[in-house]
Structure formats: structure tokens, C-alpha cells
Amino acid sequence: MSDEDVDVLVVGAGVAGLSVAAGLAATRRVMIVDKGDGSTRWAQGGIAGAVAADDDPRDHAADTAAAGAGLCADRPLAVLVEEGPLRLAELIAAGARFDREAGGALATTLEGGHHRRRVVHAGGDATGAEVARVLTAATRGLTRMGDATVVELTRGPGRCGPQVTGALVRQGDRLVPITARAVVLATGGIGHAYPASTNPAAVTGDGLALALQAGATLTDIEFVQFHPTVLHTGGRLGQLPLVSEALRGEGAVLRDAAGVAFMAGRHPLADLAARDVVAREIHAVLQRDGVDHVHLDATALGSELLRHRFPTVLAACAAVGVDATREPIPVAPAQHFLCGGVATDRWGATDVPGLYAVGEVAATGVHGANRLASNSLLEGLVFGRRVAARLTLELPGAARGTLPAAPIARVVPRSADVAREVLGRYAGVRRSGAGLAAGLAELAALERADGLPAPTEWTVAGAVLAAAAARTESRGCHYRDDHPLRSEWWRRSVHVHRAETGLPAVVVDDVASAA
Numbered sequence: 013m014s015d016e017d018v019d020v021l022v023v024g025a026g027v028a029g030l031s032v033a034a035g036l037a038a039t040r041r042v043m044i045v046d047k048g049d050g051s052t053r054w055a056q057g058g059i060a061g062a063v064a065a066d067d068d069p070r071d072h073a074a075d076t077a078a079a080g081a082g083l084c085a086d087r088p089l090a091v092l093v094e095e096g097p098l099r100l101a102e103l104i105a106a107g108a109r110f111d112r113e114a115g116g117a118l119a120t121t122l123e124g125g126h127h128r129r130r131v132v133h134a135g136g137d138a139t140g141a142e143v144a145r146v147l148t149a150a151t152r153g154l155t156r157m158g159d160a161t162v163v164e165l166t167r168g169p170g171r172c173g174p175q176v177t178g179a180l181v182r183q184g185d186r187l188v189p190i191t192a193r194a195v196v197l198a199t200g201g202i203g204h205a206y207p208a209s210t211n212p213a214a215v216t217g218d219g220l221a222l223a224l225q226a227g228a229t230l231t232d233i234e235f236v237q238f239h240p241t242v243l244h245t246g247g248r249l250g251q252l253p254l255v256s257e258a259l260r261g262e263g264a265v266l267r268d269a270a271g272v273a274f275m276a277g278r279h280p281l282a283d284l285a286a287r288d289v290v291a292r293e294i295h296a297v298l299q300r301d302g303v304d305h306v307h308l309d310a311t312a313l314g315s316e317l318l319r320h321r322f323p324t325v326l327a328a329c330a331a332v333g334v335d336a337t338r339e340p341i342p343v344a345p346a347q348h349f350l351c352g353g354v355a356t357d358r359w360g361a362t363d364v365p366g367l368y369a370v371g372e373v374a375a376t377g378v379h380g381a382n383r384l385a386s387n388s389l390l391e392g393l394v395f396g397r398r399v400a401a402r403l404t405l406e407l408p409g410a411a412r413g414t415l416p417a418a419p420i421a422r423v424v425p426r427s428a429d430v431a432r433e434v435l436g437r438y439a440g441v442r443r444s445g446a447g448l449a450a451g452l453a454e455l456a457a458l459e460r461a462d463g464l465p466a467p468t469e470w471t472v473a474g475a476v477l478a479a480a481a482a483r484t485e486s487r488g489c490h491y492r493d494d495h496p497l498r499s500e501w502w503r504r505s506v507h508v509h510r511a512e513t514g515l516p517a518v519v520v521d522d523v524a525s526a527a
């Protein structure tokens with residue numbers, strides 16, 4: 013066992029974690045710990061921002077709030093849309109090569125729920141890879157432990173009572189205790205707490221489980237977004253290739269087995285309705301026709317545009333024998349994004365001293381009940397920079413001393429497959445009270461049967477099922493067959509906390525949101 017002592021430990025190396033690290037690199041001792049490939053590198057569509065002359069951050073906020081179905085928090089949302097263009101400009105100054113029009117202006121595209129073309133992109137449909145390239149370069153001199161998992165957060169006495177003081181990290185067969193004045197969770201979403209997801213395999217919800225066990229509050233985690241168009245590869249599970257929504261932005265159309273463009277007439281934005289709407293319509297077609305996929309027809313876009321704008325999608329299709337320039341692409345919804353997460357303020361602070369969260373693992377309130385397309389890389393850039401600013405103020409100078417540390421959270425991977433299967437079965441595109449109760453009972457029985465500490469997937473599945481069971485309405489990407497309508501009373505949040513034993517406990521806000 014060796015020992016490390018740093019100012020800030022950043023857990024995760026996607027857009028959010030690297031933005032925090034880059035913002036602190038010059039003035040604080042930062043260490044980055046990451047499990048491996050996260051979601052950032054796989055992001056296709058782009059980054060939303062009111063950068064066009066005819067756009068306005070207020071219009072971006074209005075589209076985000078409409079997708080968020082009444083639960084977006086006003087002030088964090090204003091931060092997102094107003095600071096977003098500044099962060100984009102900084103990224104460009106740092107060397108990011110976004111696609112441009114012939115005249116030199118940033119090229120923008122349209123995605124679901126946006127009323128303007130405001131999604132900037134790089135490499136056609138390889139935006140995340142370009143963002144990762146630039147931020148990785150900006151953090152190159154920092155200490156980084158790759159292929160490493162945080163197995164415990166530790167705490168000790170702080171200025172105002174107990175606080176998080178570091179983490180125990182497993183890398184291969186060594187355990188490394190790290191003492192830190194602040195720990196920033198930037199671990200991404202919960203993709204592989206589900207059987208199939210667009211997220212890479214390392215994304216299992218570790219940050220949520222660690223935060224919960226450290227005593228932090230999770231919020232809005234019943235809002236799990238399913239991307240409507242994920243490449244259907246004969247029922248394969250695990251990480252599945254995304255078929256970017258930007259294809260529909262450029263004119264691709266969803267068709268059923270008979271070739272009917274079924275979104276027309278179902279919503280004023282047709283194929284470009286918000287993701288929850290499109291995912292549910294696809295789900296209805298799958299049930300009606302007894303099939304496991306529909307088709308996305310992009311052939312009318314022409315092979316030149318497809319090759320130029322969507323090389324990643326074309327390559328993924330080619331790998332399963334589909335020529336997307338000549339034939340429709342088989343697609344079905346799959347888990348994509350968690351809209352809620354660890355509750356934070358607008359500077360990334362959780363309700364546990366010393367613990368911060370940023371990016372998909374965090375819930376700042378910007379996404380409400382459903383995230384608008386291409387707001388996720390944006391969130392990582394904007395709030396990553398804010399966490400760095402907050403920590404620069406909170407951790408003046410470099411005075412340190414090793415704080416006594418005691419383990420408070422241990423995540424032991426076990427029973428993961430069963431929890432994954434339970435979450436996929438009961439907390440998918442459509443849910444019901446009976447199903448959610450059955451899922452919770454199955455998880456509880458699983459825990460009683462093995463009597464061992466809960467694995468990440470069990471904790472995450474229990475938290476999502478409990479939150480979804482509590483919300484007895486349909487809103488955004490949470491749809492209940494037994495409560496199909498949106499209820500004004502439910503303009504409030506569901507919070508999830510650690511329980512002394514068993515499944516996480518749920519508390520419903522006693523006041524409605526002012527948003």
C-alpha cells in the first residue's frame with residue numbers, strides 16, 4: 013500500500029472531470045483517478061450553445077425547460093445557457109476544431125427539442141472525441157491513475173464537523189489510500205446498471221453509490237433517458253452504438269416495418285420531438301407489431317452528406333453489415349443518460365462537506381425531467397469550470413496535513429448481473445407501480461440471500477426503482493402506465509438517501525418547485 017496526498021482528487025476523466033482538473037492545474041495539486049473509457053469520447057451529436065447571430069441564450073433556456081417538463085431549476089439553467097458560449101470559445105482557443113461552414117462560421121445542426129440550429133459539432137459526428145483530445149492535452153502534466161476504481165470514500169474531522177478526506181483506490185492488485193482536501197465525483201451516468209446502454213462498460217453508477225453511502229442526497233434519479241435510435245444488433249446487450257439524433261436533424265425519418273413514417277402526426281416536431289416522446293412512440297410500435305426494432309431511413313440525405321457528417325454512424329452500421337447510404341438503419345431505444353444524480357448547488361457542492369459532484373453524476377437541476385439533446389457535454393464544460401473556481405476559493409494556499417481517515421463507503425462488485433436485469437425489466441421506457449414494487453422486492457430478497465455488502469449496481473438499481481416508485485405521475489422520461497398523466501402536485505423532487513440497512517430511503521419534497 014502506498015500513500016498519496018493531494019489538494020483535489022477528481023474521480024473520472026470525461027468532459028466534467030477534465031474541466032475541473034484543467035481549471036485547477038496551475039494552482040493546486042490535482043490527481044485524476046479513472047476506470048477507463050467514459051461516455052465523453054463516444055458523444056456524437058455535439059454541444060448546444062446560442063452562438064448563432066439569430067439565437068439567444070433565453071431561447072436555448074426555453075427549449076431546455078420545455079424538454080425538462082416543468083422541473084428545470086431556473087438559476088442553474090440560466091448559468092448553463094449563458095456561460096455555455098464562453099466555455100465553447102475557451103475550448104476553441106485551447107485548440108478544439110469544430111466543423112465550420114465554407115465562410116468560416118461555426119457549423120450548427122438541429123436535434124430533438126431544439127427550435128433552432130444551435131448544436132456545434134466536430135469531425136462530423138465525433139464531437140466528444142475532439143473535446144476529450146483538447147482537455148486531455150490541457151491536463152497532461154497532472155498525476156493520473158488509469159484503470160483504477162474508488163472503492164471507499166474516507167472522512168475525518170473538518171472545520172465544520174466531519175468531512176470527506178480522500179479515498180481508497182484499487183488499481184490492479186494494489187490499494188492506494190489518497191488523502192485529499194476535496195473529492196470531486198465526475199463518474200458519469202449509470203449505463204451499465206442497465207443491461208444495454210450507449211455508455212461504455214465502465215459506466216456503472218459508482219459515483220452515485222459512493223455519494224449515497226457517504227450520506228449525500230440523490231435527486232431526480234427516476235428520470236432515466238432512453239435514446240430512441242440506438243443501433244439494433246440482433247438483441248446484443250452491453251454497450252450499443254448510438255445513431256445520432258443529428259441524423260433526424262438533417263432529415264432522416266423513422267419508419268415501421270411497413271415503411272410508414274410513424275412520427276408524422278404524433279407530435280408537432282414529428283421525428284424531432286423530445287427523446288422521451290420518440291422513445292415511447294417507438295416502444296408502442298414495437299409492441300403493436302411484435303418486433304424488436306424499427307428503422308431510421310437516412311437514404312434521402314445522400315451518400316456525400318452522410319459520409320461527410322456521419323462517418324462514425326456509417327462505420328458502426330457497416331460493422332453489422334448495413335450500408336446506411338442505401339438502406340434503412342435498424343434501431344431501438346436503449347438507456348443513454350441519467351437526468352438526476354447527486355444533488356449539488358450551482359458550484360458543485362453536495363450536502364456532505366468535502367464532497368463535490370459534476371457532470372452526469374450530478375443533479376444541478378438543469379435537466380429537470382428530461383435532458384435536451386447536446387446539453388450534456390455543455391453541462392460538463394460549464395459546471396466543471398465552476399467547481400474549479402469554487403475549489404480555488406475554498407482551498408486557499410497549499411497548507412496541508414494528513415487528516416485522520418476512516419473508511420465510510422465500500423463498493424463491492426457482486427450480484428451485479430441480477431440487479432442490472434431487474435432494473436432493465438422494471439425501470440425502462442414504461443414503468444408501473446406493480447412492476448417497480450416487484451423489482452424492489454427482488455432486490456431486497458437478493459440482499460437477504462447473500463448478506464454481503466451491496467455492489468454498485470444493486471445500490472443504483474435500488475435507488476432508481478425506489479425513486480420511480482415514489483413518483484406517481486408521468487413526466488419527462490419517467491412514464492407510469494398506472495399514472496399516465498402529469499400532475500401539478502408533482503412539480504417537486506424525489507430525494508434518495510442511504511438507509512441504515514436495506515434499500516435506499518426516499519423522501520418527497522414537501523414544497524413544489526417555483527420553476
Ligand code: SIN
Nearest residue numbers: 056057256257385386
Ligand atoms: C446524439 O447524438 O443523438 C446524442 C447527443 C446527446 O445525447 O445529447
